[in-house]
Amino acid sequence: MMRMNAFNETGPGEPEQDANSALIELDKGLRSKNTGERCEAIVRFPRLFEKYPFPILINSALLKLADVFRLGSNFLRVWVLRVCQQSEKHLDKILNVDEFVRRIYSVIHSNDPVARALTLRTLGSAAGIIPERQQVHHSIRRSLDSHDSVEVEAAIYAARMFAAQSKLFAVSMCSKISDMIRGQATPASMKLQLIPILQYMHHDTSTASMVNELCMELLASYPAVEFVRVTLNAMTTLASATLIDVPDQVAVLLKYLRDDPRLSVKRHALKLLLGLAKRGAHLWPRGALENLIDSTTRLLQEGNGSSDLLLRTLDVIEVLSRSAVTCDTNMDENSPLSSLCIDACYSHDPLVAVKSVMILSRIACYCYQEGLPVNNMQHVISSLESLIVLLALDNSHVYQLKLCLMSTVKLCQAHPAHAPIFVDVIVSTLMNANSKHDSTDKQTVVLCEALGAIGSIGDNVLLPLLPDILEKLRQTTDANTKVMLCTLLFQMVAGGYEWNNECLEAIDGVIKVVDGWSKYRIARGAARYGHHGIATQIFKGLKESVASEQLHFWLSGLELLTSAENYLADDNSETVDDEKANIVGKLNGAISRYASACASFKAASTPLRSLQFASEYAKLRCEFLQALVQLIHSCRSLCTSPPPAIALSIVVATKDDFQRYGRVTYQLRKSAQDFRTCADNYHKLYQSAFDADQGSLENIRAFQNICRLMANSVDRICSGFNPATGHQHNELGEFVFGTSVEMRQLARCCLEVRRLYAPVLQISEVEEAISHSRVDALISQVMLLAGGKVRLPMPRYFFQALQATVVKLSVSPQPRVLGEPVCVPQGSQLALKIEGVLRHGKKASLFRSVAAVCISISTCPPSKINSDAKINGSNQESSANELQQTVVPHRDFFACEFLLSLGGGANNCGNNLNSGPGTSTTGTGSGNSSNGSQFQVTASASILDEDGQVWKCGPRSSLQVRVHEEPTKRKLN
Template sequence: MIGMRMNAFNDTGLGEPEQDANTALIELDKGLRSAKTGEQCEAIVRFPRLFEKYPFPILINSSLLKLAEVFRTGSNFLRVWVLRVCQQSEKHLDKILNVDEFVRRIYSVIHSNDPVARALTLRTLGSVAGIIPERQQVHHSIRRSLDSHDSVEVEAAIYAAQMFAAQSKLFAVSMCSKISDMIRGQATPASMKLQLIPILQYMHHDTFTASMVNELCMELLASYPAVEFVRVTLSALSTLASATLLDVPQQVALLLRYLQDDPRLSIKRHALHLLYSLARRGAHLWPQGALNNLIESTTTLLQDGAGNTDLLIRTLDVIEVLSQNAVTCDANMEENSSLLQLCLNACYSPDPFVAVKAITILSRVACYCYQEGLPAYGIQDVISCLESLIVLLVLDDKHLHQLKACLRSIVKLCQSQPSHCVLFVDAIGSTLINASAENSQNEKQTVALCEALGAIGSLGENTLLPLLPDILIKLKQTSHVHTKVMLCTLLFQTVAGGYEWNSECLEAVNNVVRNVDGWAKYRIARSAARYGHHTIATEIFKGLKETVASEQLHFWLSGLELVTKAECCLMNKTEGEDNTNKAEIVEKLNGAIARYASACASLKAASTPLRSLQFPSEYSKLRCEFLQSIAQLLHSCISLCTAPPPAIAVTVVIATKDDLQRYGRVTHQLRKSAQDLKNCAENYQKLYQSAFDADPESLANIRALQEICRLLANSLERVCGGPSISMYQQQNDSVNFHFGDSVEMRQLARCCAELRRLAPSCIGGESKNGAISHLRVSCLMSQVTLLAGGTMRLPIPRYFFQTLQTTSIKLSVSPQPRVLGEPVSVPQGSQLALKVEGVLRHGRRASLFRSVAAVCISISTTPPSKINSDQKDSNMNELQQTVTPHRDFFACEFLLSLGVPGSTIVPPCTVGANTVPSTGGQYQITASASILDKDGNVWKCGPRSTLPVRVHEEPAKRKLP
């Protein structure tokens, strides 16, 4: 026990089971009731973590009421920590149910004789201003405390006034005159005036108040020329102008006047900072001529030399933000424009910061011209300057950020004009070969060059192919692991354009794998699998799976080895051409199917509660099902020759009125294969809808595999006829699908294009609805050979390996049974009020690809006769509500009638639900959540919560004789 501190509040540690909300709250409540101040403080500071872990209204309401009671009865020291909790838990305050009681306990301290206690009360009330913006008694207390003689209380009142002014229009308007009088008053100290001026930025609720504040601020600028007053006043005016939008032109003109006329550097820097914020607000709000005035001041700074470099960089920052707007680019794209002339002069500045800012602006104007189909003036100067800057910035290890900015500009130019790719690949490639890698900073620069080459290489076919010898040379020269991984990725990307591996490239990759650590090997194998080089990935995963210490990691690597090995089976070239070697194709398909089945088992064993491998498992399972479907299709095609139609085929045709039955059992087999492929396409659609956090390339990969299934099903329907789906509609859907421009998706796009070319068509005198002939079946076999004959490489999507965005939903359904596992009892004839609460949880990168706009809650009830049945009840009660999360929290209510004739699920204030007769017994209520993004797409990735409910009959009341 030496050196170990026992924790009375039992935080979750290594190997300890996670506590539920009630247990954690009880332990914290014990700490609040402790007689020791230290334990009380420790309990208080743990509440924000509890709110983040269990952000449900009942717990938050109970916790904050307890803290309010501590604030009312505790010491000032404890009140400080309660204040900190309220400030840190701002997004959870609106979940307080008993707001009046909470405010009453806090507000009671305002009558204390201790000015420090009153100050803490004011600050606490200010921190919760979002839930009590219109409390008149609090407004009165703030106004009264502003006249206090104690400086601590006055500063607290100023803080509370600023917080309430940001939330309440009534308070801001009523306090405007009071704040103005205090600022103008001679008795108010200068330090206090500096604290009062920021309150004026919230006085924008009506025109009269905003104009009065503007006049007051202009008076302050004239009366108080000190640096601190000018900075604070200009900030208040800029914030006020951003809120009203009408005063933006006047504010920009005011800031430009201070930039040009005020000799103090701090004022100039602050004016540029405020101009930057107004530029981000929108360049279209700036008055005419403002940009020209800014350019004139920039030209003057550029001529003055190095003394004003900082101001020059800040000014170029403002112009760079303005150049992001199409209005600025359209007004300055002519050859003689002042903006282009300024940037052309500045891009040759000896200061790299100035040069990079200028070339970024020129690149944005050029990209705008390319996108609009207009001539880009001075583009040759831009290209030569970018090439020179890359060489210069690589030589100096202090300008990594500037190097990345130049590389981003290069990538954007290549996206807008693909003809520039060859020039920049040559320039970056030569710089990469000549760059030294002596320290970690140079390694970062080399990695940045590799990333830029990868981005440019994904824009076109064979873009990086001329760079292949240089990449091999650099692989032998470099000694840094990260650089080797990036160079191997470039090598995989280059060979992925449909080329075969030669001995020199394979030897280079093998040398790298032998000399790097396990994590670098995994990254190389992951890149190889993503670009379809499964042979290399298989060998690396095979060696890695025996070197890990965790059982889950062993199964994960084993699953990856089996997945890549299955694809290797399909990539092996057949000896014959087209479909002449059917036995070998069948053998390859069977081998791949067996390995995919084993991979699904390994991935399932690698899953843990903290790291669910749902997407890799489902992706592998669907791939296995698809291979099984095309294997069965191949057997069905072969059976056309081995199983001729029976003698009663004509009788079957007459009985079924189906002309295709004359071909015998092959018709039924082909139709079954078509249905299997349609089911596989539907399952891919379900996988697509469940991948809310997937990157766009991974989603495009799923759509492409779904498209392959549809194309094969469409071909089968042409041959054996289809029941109801229009194949022409499917063809139109296929044409409208956009695969994307990445290297991986181009492989799948070529595969789909080849499938369309090989698809059977209506030939000669054959029926338009379908005819099974050897010629048309051979077209189907050619399609199967394309998919399983070694021509197609399946790129494993990024989402299979890593998740860049994480979004999860936690549901809470009430009421809950008193004993876990037992059903909730409901008397027959009564209604059950069901409340569903949920919390959205985000990872480190929230809303990277898409964000949550609303959550759709679905409630379904399963009657007793259908609980253990696999068949879905078409008359099952189901209802949905769409709710918009507020600060990642949402709640909705339903009213359920069970066990009575004509029972239904009725949400509050909702009518028109379908009624289904039901009887008493044990029902199963299922609540599921789906996500709606801002584009209106539905993502079925939410959890499902099940609640058993028992409907029982109440005993009949005895009648009195």
């Protein structure tokens, strides 16, 4: 274990080494006289590259490995080769490519053929950075004529790698490879290795045509199974690259499927057809699908491997059915595709039956979406019902059951009228499952997930199933099943219904018997659907049963947050007047709980789990409730603070007619500004949630829209906007809510707020602008938003992130002493280099992917920043000078450079900017001391997704820079 730690294998609790320290430790291992320690050091380099993927480190490390390759034994060269192959994506970060190649290439002149073979393989693994090196091309060509088989195989490997990267090499080697394949002296095993090189000869039409002719000649001359499979694979890959040869290649593969009697060739032909189907159904020639179906039908009649070939054929058709072209041409009731799938629906192989139903249901969904007549619907429904019942009986058919239920959900989404039919089937299957056997637990969870997906399509779809769900909840013993059934209950009641005693007793019974993790999942589901009373009780019991302090504070924060929402939801008022009198107390109580929850979330944060989104979301909810309280106080000031006697003179002085109403005008305008600030903060939170799922983003956008709606309501009263021409009235029509159950509830709330907003829009000449009726309308809106009639659905991203994307920045130069500024002479420019790395979780690009990174550089004297912070609060960046540059990451690495002129009031400028940055003039700073002016340079990163949307979720890195005068200039002065 001590030896492992010597090579940067830090154990738990030990501080991690920085990049230089880790490289020094590995360099010591490379210098060791013990061969084992040298090998151990070499094999740890890929992990070092993944942890610190910066060009300076990678360049230094690979040059050291190149030295080991040049001077070491063949055994060490093998491990260096493995490092180059495993670190292929980092090779293009080598700065001294010529020196790296020179050290590796020097071994090619060795008398040892094994050393030459290892050299060729190493150069082949580095083909991405040296694709056009003529001397390497010459060495590969020369080694192909070697008499040593090891060297020839290495040359073939290198030729394949270079052909994939270099057009010049591929074209020049085409004739050489052709001659070797045709040559009688070339062994058959070597020809099998040479044929895959032909798939890269797609750079020009003539070469691709020549390769196709050669492959057709090989198919005729070498009918062995291995040759046929390798040749067809090369031809298919070549056709996928050129696209124009796809129709001919589909015809060739269909010919082998129909005429070749060998099952292995038929299977391989179907596998290649599947690859061409993924390229696009529009590339297939007319009649190809019918020929595929005819060939499969004939094979079924012959009984020759029918089940396996039919399944592979259905895989191809299933991919083709994703295209509208295939669905449109095969929507007829008696089409060959429909006949084949209808017959296959009753196959004894469950996967064959499921694939057939998937194809038919996809065609039906296409017809529903396009408004076309739907055929064979009865076959689809009956087949889906039968498969759901049969597949739920066997634990080995979980995958097939998932596919079948996915088709069911898509069909219900395309035509909601089918939902009650499938819901009855799924529930009856769920109730008939024997809960005493664990074999049906997985099927039960899958069935519950399907019910939840169908239930989110429309309101009240699952409500008739409430007695069955409660009965199943009492019968089942599996914890996962109980959690899923509780989630279904939460979804049913989330449609605007109240809990009855039977449902509450069922939930309490589940909580008493399940483990802690299942309790947390139930509470999380309750919070996501807005049932905060149930969630509060569970979190209260869980917070004292965890061993970690961070988990205790996390659960305490969740308890406080849900109790705040539950406090708002508790309505003990008998009349509307009582509710109006109690609304301020309810809001204040909820605000105090939210403040405590924010403190708990901060205490639960760790460097590995920052809880930034949860803290910001709770903080914004607290700010929104504070804005509602302030609005109520502002509305009541209409009665408590009458206008002063000098109100008319104030109107004349300010030219503001609304000043005649006195203090209420100022209070209402401040409330409108609070709502606009809260809406802006929700927008900033939206921009920071790059990894959030779509439902969480819709949740944030909904509350942003509600804040805008409230701000517009107040503005109409106290600012005199014309509803016919004001742009705010147009913005109210742009609100977009999600389609989930909880978001539909928010949409209904927004519509009700708009209805209460109507009296505000009715402006007449007789009625006062700030009148009691309009103020009462505002108070009614507040009571609707905070009176417990609207449940707050917590977004999924609040609890879990399914996608993780982290941006790490490295700014150079760095000060020699930590905490000291970087010194720049007066009149000189600072060359700032920004390097960054993108880190992804297990599911990268699940919701959105990184298309580019926008780097912003702001420079400002610290004294100016401090003064701005006191005056403007959050608007600190408005006075700073900014430069921007957009870079596209290459293998999750990006770098850019800026040239900053900090002294003498010169303009900032950037080098090699992709999009022209807005440059502005910097000040000379406030310091006239002998130490010179001091600036703060801040680098921040933003992510641009594939749709061009900017996400401000990157890190910020600050650097202190001091501009000092040269000693010679001081003497002259």
